[in-house]
Structure formats: C-alpha cells, structure tokens
Amino acid sequence: MSTETIEFQAEARQLLRLMIHSIYSNKDVFLRELISNASDALDKLRLAAYQDKDLGADTGDLHVELVADAGARTLTVRDNGIGMTRDEVVDLIGTIARSGTAELLTRLREAGDSEHAQELIGQFGVGFYSSFMVADRVELVTRRAGTTEGVHWSSDGEGSYTIEPAADAPQGTSVTLHLKASDAEDQMHDYADPGVLRRIVKTYSDFITWPVRLAGGEGDPETLNSMKALWARPQKDVSDEEYAEFYRHVAHDWQEPLETIRLAAEGTFExxxxxxxxxxxxxxxHMRDARRGVQLYVRRVFIMDDCEALVPEYLRFVKGVVDAADLSLNVSREILQQDRQISAIRRRLVRKVLSVVGGLRENEPEKYATFWEQCGRALKEGLLSDPDNRETILGVASFATTHGDEPTGLADYVARMPEGQDAVYYMTGDSRSAVESSPHMEAFRAKGYEVLVLTDPVDEVWVDAVEGFEGTPLRSIAKGQVDLQSDEEKEQAAARQEEFAELCTWMAEVLTEDVKEVRLSSRLTTSPAVLVGDEHDMTPTLEKMYRAMGQEPPKVKRILELNPSHPLVAGLRDARAAGRDESGTVELLHGMALLAEGGELTDPSRFVGLLASRLERAL
Structure with a gap:
C-alpha cells in the first residue's frame, strides 16, 4: 500500500488549529498525556496476553521510553504496548469520535488562552493533540501486538496527515515530536533537555505503574518514576499533589479533585x-453516552477503564481505581454484572461516597455547595434507581426553597416547620420564577409555610417515588386537596360549598372536555382559579418533557378550583343565578388558570376572541 494523504475530520482540524495557534500557561502537560496514553497501551497489552495465550506478544519488559535529541530538536515517547492497526490510527487520531465536540470547540474559543482551555482539552481525552502545542510536526510509528505490519503516520497539524505501511515497526507505539525552535530558548521548556524531562515526569507521572525510562547518555537507561501505586501506599506517605496528579490521570481532568476518598477492606472480599x-x-x-465507572485492577493488573458494575449511574461523576484481590483476570463486563464480590464492593463504595458527601455537608459547607452545584442533579437520580440508599440520598441532598436564596436540606426544613404543619411541601416547575408566581403558592405564602422549589427535570419523576423523609410525608401543593384552614375557616367553607354548588356543577358541564371536576379552593387568596391534579396525575411540566422526547402523553383531565372570595367567581355565581349565559367567561377562566401554571392553550385563537369580546363589552 502506498502513502495516502487524508484530511482531518473538520472538528479535529479546528481543534488542532486552536491548540497550535494559542498560548497555554503550562505546555508541560503534553508529556503527561503521551505517557498516560503509553501506560494505557501497556495495561491493555498485559490484559490481552492474559486472555489470549497465543497472542505472540513480547511482555517480558514492558516500559515507556523517552529519547531526546538536542541536535535534531526531537523528543520520542515510545512504548512496547498493545499498538494500533491502520484503521485504529485513522479512527483514534484522525477523528474525534466523541459526542459534544462542537460544544468543546465553542468553549475553547471562549476560553482563549486561559488555563480553562487546558481543563476543557483534558475533559475530552484528546491528549495526543496536545503534542502540537510544542511540535511543528508529529510522527507516529505503531504495530499492533500479534500482527506483522506496522503503520507510519505524520502530520504538521494544519489540515491533513499522511499514512503509510511501516515494514520494520516494533510492537507498540512510538511518537516523535519535531520540537518548535522557540522552546529551545526557554530553559524551563526545552523538551530536548533531559533535566526538563526528569522534572516533568516526577511532577506528573511518578505514579505510573510502568517504568518511564530516559534513554541516552552513558550506561543503562535511567528510570524516572517510582512506579508505586498510590492506592497501595500508606495514606501518610502520599502528598496532596500526588493525589491531584493521579486524579488528572484517571479522570482526564486538568483540575485538582474536590475530595479524595480512600477505602480498604480485608476479610471475605479484599x-x-x-x-x-x-x-x-x-x-x-448529562449526555446519553457519558463515560462512567472506575478503573478496575486485579492484584495490580489493569482489567478495564470504565467498570460500570462498580459505580451506579447516578454516581457517574466519581472517578478513581478499585484494586480487587480475588477476581479472575479474565473477568468480562458481562460476568462482572453478576459477580457477588463486585456487588458487595459496589454497595460499600456507594455507602462510602454518600457518607463523604454527608460529611462535606456537615463540616465543609463551601466544598459541599460546589459539589451540589456541579453534581447534585445527577445524585438525585439515585432517589429513583437506588431505593436501598434513598433515605441517605435524601439526607445529603439540598433543594431550593422559599425560605431563602440558599438551598436547604430536608432535616433543616423539618426543623423549621411551624406547629400545625404535618408535611414537607414542594412544587415542581420549569423555573423558580414560575413556581414562586404560581397561584398554588398563595395560601402557603399567607400561612408562612416553606415550600421546596423543584426545577430539575429529574425532580418531576423522583417525587412520585418518595413518600417522605424520616416519617414526614412529602406533599405536592399542586395536587390533591390542601387542608390549611382553621376550624373557623372550615365552617365558613362548608357554608360556601352550598352557596356555590350549582355554579360548580354548571361549570363542570361547560368544561367537560377539559376538567374532571370544579370545586371551591382553600389554596387561593388572590387568584380567581387554579388547576390542580389528583395525587397521582402527571404534572404539566412532565407532559412537556414527554412531548419534547417525541412521545404524546395520554390526556389527563384536571380539577379546576375556584376562589369563592374573588369578584370574578362571585360575579359568575350571580350571573348564573340571573339566568345569563356566561359560558365564554368560564372558558376564559379555565384558560387563565392554564396559562398561570405555564400550560398551553388548546385553541389560542378562540381564547383571544373571547377575551377581546369581553374587553369590548367592559368598555
């Protein structure tokens, strides 16, 4: 096969241009990314050799090697790991096959030359592309273990790359960077200088479990890293900086972690x-194909990158490593789902993570606030999917509330409940402003009762699965009957029921296609009417969510509640008693209640026509 010239995928080309022509505050990280890729390749080869005894791969001295040539201004990062085929090179390096690439590029442009740009690059796992921050041209030679033909890839990062066969390629991957001349003038960033390479490896890659060797000079290659797994070292012997670098390695994140969690178990499951x-x-x-899970090792042997069996989906933001003692090295994802040891480890990890989040809530409110703002929405998914830990999740969760601007915990809400309040009240909706301006809030505001304001999409679903918190029921203010009246108010309401009974019956007949019942309300103080659902009815916001997903929910007739103290309702009663037909006003009243909760009119033009005629008559 002859040499081919191939255009980069459009998104890859844009990303390369941004990286090449931007100035980053710390270009050293390119070496960490290349060493991390090499380490992954070595992990994968060792696992492949365990699984396939006939692979024919050399696993006798697995390592990463750095070769610097100051005269030629080149740096080569070489490993003897799993290697790549031609198709894998095109797929992995010629394209960025990850969803959200367009969003990444937009954010990179917005970030400009800030440190935030590096964080974004790291999050998308495109570390190989960082080579072009320091190199005018990059060459890659690779051969997949167990195959005979290698591949040579080369590019200046501007728009295309060349690819051709490499007959004598050794097993593994070799990346050669033709370094920019400008970096030679900066002693701290001369990447052909062995001293600079020693410093970078010690800073970023000391924890890599494979030897990182510096070739050249006199004698044998020099090993630059300690190769000690952080999780196996005593906690007192590991610095915060080492934890931070390890986190960046496993999470593909360029920031420090918010919190580090260590856990060890001995006995039945070690x-x-x-x-x-x-x-x-x-x-x-919150993307459908989000990476989740932690790295799984067995007796320090890497098994898989994203072990979903160890972490439930609602904890998909948790990154790290689990090293088990007794699992088979040939374990597969399918077997893991059924493995008793994995299930036991998973339960303990979940309890530990939730315990740490609870500890942050109690002792480090600033850290907790950061965590909840970033990951709280995902954590709340566990209220649906993990009934065993539901009470714990409720205990560590926070919710917006009418009590103030800061989120509150349910325990704090219950502690503030006034005498006579017997439930935790909440309302779901599209936004805080929509909830707070809803007619449903009127009586609760008048009574001084606090209401949780739930506006995340997941809130629409979990509230139906959760009955209460530590014995106190959760109750929607937009569903069912609301009993906030004193004994005296109940007596007055009973008298009014008879007074308005005929009006309610007639209005229910007029609105028979839209409502199941018309009744007097105890939840309104200023609005004339409000629509409410039965205890288990679907909310209007949830109906919108289904429609947005292309699913038409079944039509749910709701209940129209009237405020007997409002002049409009009293006027309708009098008009009915006088024999006047005010069915158009009844339709307007229903439409107003629908709009007040953010609903959509079934016939907007009819509503506008009725409104115009009533306004004309009033003038």
Whole structure:
C-alpha cells in the first residue's frame, strides 16, 4: 500500500488549529498525556496476553521510553504496548469520535488562552493533540501486538496527515515530536533537555505503574518514576499533589479533585479503592453516552477503564481505581454484572461516597455547595434507581426553597416547620420564577409555610417515588386537596360549598372536555382559579418533557378550583343565578388558570376572541 494523504475530520482540524495557534500557561502537560496514553497501551497489552495465550506478544519488559535529541530538536515517547492497526490510527487520531465536540470547540474559543482551555482539552481525552502545542510536526510509528505490519503516520497539524505501511515497526507505539525552535530558548521548556524531562515526569507521572525510562547518555537507561501505586501506599506517605496528579490521570481532568476518598477492606472480599469527587462536573455528565465507572485492577493488573458494575449511574461523576484481590483476570463486563464480590464492593463504595458527601455537608459547607452545584442533579437520580440508599440520598441532598436564596436540606426544613404543619411541601416547575408566581403558592405564602422549589427535570419523576423523609410525608401543593384552614375557616367553607354548588356543577358541564371536576379552593387568596391534579396525575411540566422526547402523553383531565372570595367567581355565581349565559367567561377562566401554571392553550385563537369580546363589552 502506498502513502495516502487524508484530511482531518473538520472538528479535529479546528481543534488542532486552536491548540497550535494559542498560548497555554503550562505546555508541560503534553508529556503527561503521551505517557498516560503509553501506560494505557501497556495495561491493555498485559490484559490481552492474559486472555489470549497465543497472542505472540513480547511482555517480558514492558516500559515507556523517552529519547531526546538536542541536535535534531526531537523528543520520542515510545512504548512496547498493545499498538494500533491502520484503521485504529485513522479512527483514534484522525477523528474525534466523541459526542459534544462542537460544544468543546465553542468553549475553547471562549476560553482563549486561559488555563480553562487546558481543563476543557483534558475533559475530552484528546491528549495526543496536545503534542502540537510544542511540535511543528508529529510522527507516529505503531504495530499492533500479534500482527506483522506496522503503520507510519505524520502530520504538521494544519489540515491533513499522511499514512503509510511501516515494514520494520516494533510492537507498540512510538511518537516523535519535531520540537518548535522557540522552546529551545526557554530553559524551563526545552523538551530536548533531559533535566526538563526528569522534572516533568516526577511532577506528573511518578505514579505510573510502568517504568518511564530516559534513554541516552552513558550506561543503562535511567528510570524516572517510582512506579508505586498510590492506592497501595500508606495514606501518610502520599502528598496532596500526588493525589491531584493521579486524579488528572484517571479522570482526564486538568483540575485538582474536590475530595479524595480512600477505602480498604480485608476479610471475605479484599480490595483497595482510591476515588475522587470532581470540582467541576464532567462535560458529558448529562449526555446519553457519558463515560462512567472506575478503573478496575486485579492484584495490580489493569482489567478495564470504565467498570460500570462498580459505580451506579447516578454516581457517574466519581472517578478513581478499585484494586480487587480475588477476581479472575479474565473477568468480562458481562460476568462482572453478576459477580457477588463486585456487588458487595459496589454497595460499600456507594455507602462510602454518600457518607463523604454527608460529611462535606456537615463540616465543609463551601466544598459541599460546589459539589451540589456541579453534581447534585445527577445524585438525585439515585432517589429513583437506588431505593436501598434513598433515605441517605435524601439526607445529603439540598433543594431550593422559599425560605431563602440558599438551598436547604430536608432535616433543616423539618426543623423549621411551624406547629400545625404535618408535611414537607414542594412544587415542581420549569423555573423558580414560575413556581414562586404560581397561584398554588398563595395560601402557603399567607400561612408562612416553606415550600421546596423543584426545577430539575429529574425532580418531576423522583417525587412520585418518595413518600417522605424520616416519617414526614412529602406533599405536592399542586395536587390533591390542601387542608390549611382553621376550624373557623372550615365552617365558613362548608357554608360556601352550598352557596356555590350549582355554579360548580354548571361549570363542570361547560368544561367537560377539559376538567374532571370544579370545586371551591382553600389554596387561593388572590387568584380567581387554579388547576390542580389528583395525587397521582402527571404534572404539566412532565407532559412537556414527554412531548419534547417525541412521545404524546395520554390526556389527563384536571380539577379546576375556584376562589369563592374573588369578584370574578362571585360575579359568575350571580350571573348564573340571573339566568345569563356566561359560558365564554368560564372558558376564559379555565384558560387563565392554564396559562398561570405555564400550560398551553388548546385553541389560542378562540381564547383571544373571547377575551377581546369581553374587553369590548367592559368598555
């Protein structure tokens, strides 16, 4: 096969242009990314050799090697790991096959030359592209273990790359960077200088479990890293900086972690875990194909990158490593889902993470506020999917409230409940302003009762699955009957029921296609009417969500409640008693109640026509 010239995928070309022509505050990280890629390749080769005894790969001395040539101004990062085929090179390096690439590029442009740009690059796992921050041209030679033909890839990062066969390529991958001349003038960033390479490896890659060797000079190659797994070292012997660098390695994040979690178990199931909570949520946290899970090792042997069986989906922001002692090295994702040990480890990890979040809430409110702002929406998904830990999740969760601008915990809400209040009240909606301006809030505001303001999409679903918190029921202010009246008010309401009974019956007949019942309300103080649902009815916001997903929900007739103290309702009663037909006003009243809760009119033109005629008559 002859040499081919191939255009980069459009998004890859834009990303390369941004990286090449921008100035980053710390270009050293390119070496960390290349060493991290090499380490992953070595992990994958060792696992492949365990699984396929006939692979024919050399696993005798797995390592990463750095070769610097000051005269030629080149730096080569070489590994003897799994390697790549031609198709894999095109797929992995010629394209960025990750959802959200357009969003990444937009944010990179907005970030400009700030440190935030590096964080974004790291989150998308495109570390290989960082080579072009320091190189005018990059060459890659690779051969996949167990195959005979290698591949040579080369590019200046401007718009295309060349690819051709490499007959004598050794097993693994070699990346050669033709370094920019400008960096030679900066002693701290001369990447052909062995001293600079030693400093970078010690700073960023000391924890890599494979030897990182510096070739050249006299004698044998020099090993630059300690190769000690952080999770296996005593906690007192690991610095915060080492934890931070390890987190960046496993999470593809360029920030420090918000919190570090260590866990070890002995006895029936022996394992060690090193987990992290992020300071900033991963960009793909709420994408359908988001990466989740932690790295799984068995007796220090890498098994898989994103072990979903160890972390439930609602904790997908947790990154780190679990090293188990007794699992088979040939374990697959399918087997893991059924493995009793994995299930036990998963339960303990979940309890530990929730415990740490609870500890942040109690002792480090600023950290907790950061965590909840970034990851709280995902954590609340556990209220649906993890009934065993539902009460714990409720205990560590925070919710917006009418009590103030800051989110509140349910325990604090219950502690503030006045005498006579017997439930935690909430309302779901599209936004805080929509909820707070809703007619449903009127009586609760008048009574001074606090209401949780739930506006995340997941809130629409979990509230139906959760009955209460520590014995106190959760109750929607927009569903069912609301009993906020004193005994005296109830007596007055009973008298009015008879007074307005005929009006309610007639209005229900007029609106028979839209409502199941018309009744007097105890939740209104200023609005004339409000629409409410039965206890288990779908909310209007949830109906909108279904429609947005292309699903038409079944039509739900709701209940129209009237405020007997409002002049409009009293006027309708008198008009009915006088024999006047005010069915058009009844339709307007229903439409007003629908609009007040953010609903959509079934026939807007009819509503506008009725409104215009009533306004004309009033004038």
């Amino acid at each position: 394992y060690q875990a090193l987990l992290f909570l992020p300071k900033v949520a991963p960009m793909d946290l």
